[in-house]
Amino acid sequence: MNAPLYEAGAFGETGALLFALGLGVVFGWFLERGGLGNANKLAGQFYLTDMTVFKVMFSAIVTTLLGVYWLSKLGWLDLPLVFLPPTYLVPQLLGGVVFGIGFVMGGLCPGTSCVSASTGKVDGLLVVLGMLCGVFAFNELFPLFEGVYRATPMGSVTIPELLGVPFGAVVFAIVAIAIAGFRAAERIEARGRA
């Protein structure tokens, strides 16, 4: 059986939604057990006192990157069938800045706010509420933002395509950066504990 499973006909629409629900439950459980429902731990990333977020995110990136690359090379993953969201340079940079400000202020990102709220934390509930209000306001005011929202489209572009290098070279580079980053993160945390 090839992946992506939905495109390969492993299950229909209902099965895909149930599968996504199950994956979401597992993902949320691991986030909570990893402490990422705690705003202090998340905000600590920005003050360099707790590098958990960096290590979790980069671990996920490396795991997925190696999985996607090697499953594709082995013929188990039909990579062209994997959806790739298009890149819009300026609006996504702007969105990243807004996201970063909100992340530091709230101490939680959209995903971890749901994790925090699910454990009954009031700050998590408030961030979820704020996020929903922001989504609603954006949709209501969309005509004002539409020009920026659609600016600088680059299509569904990947780093190998952008740099003109083979995918394998990018995999090697990102894994090397990740390993160096983990060592640096450990040193930063050790210095903070000392």
Added chain:
Amino acid sequence: MSTNRTLAIVAGALGALALFGGDTPAPGAPGTITALEVARALHADPEAVRILDVRDRAAFDEYHLPRALLAPSDPNALVASLGEHARGDLVVIAGGPDGEPRAAWLALRRAGVVGARYLPDATAAWLDAIVSPVLVAGADPRTRAAWEEQAELSRYFGGFPRVRAAAERPADDVADRLRQARRRGCAF
């Protein structure tokens, strides 16, 4: 040795091997194809393009793309009907605005027809892009240059490219555009 160290070594080894593993197909390669891309392919080498129309007979008889063949909409029957010699060609699934063309495309992909693409709402797309492409007056030079190529393809397929004033209301009904196309005696 700690678990973290073991995982780092495994990741490092797989990453290093990837350096020699080379490239893979890019993700997110769209299954869709535009009417303009179909026109370019037909113009370049019509024998290398197979257009399979998965709509019903009535819709096919009312209008279909040049060189299109009526094909079974059932994905399994469609795969079975496609000969081995066609697997190297560009295979375009032309359909209505519903999900049928995509379902047929997925079936062909699973059967190993990597050159398969689908054109949703093929009639409307072809009429818009090839039979009666329209350039709004006052377009920037880049848009105009792209349109010139499109206009040339349109004339090749018997269409009628035109420039319309910015204030003019565009035709938005497929049936109207079909009638207009027939009135002008387009050769298709």
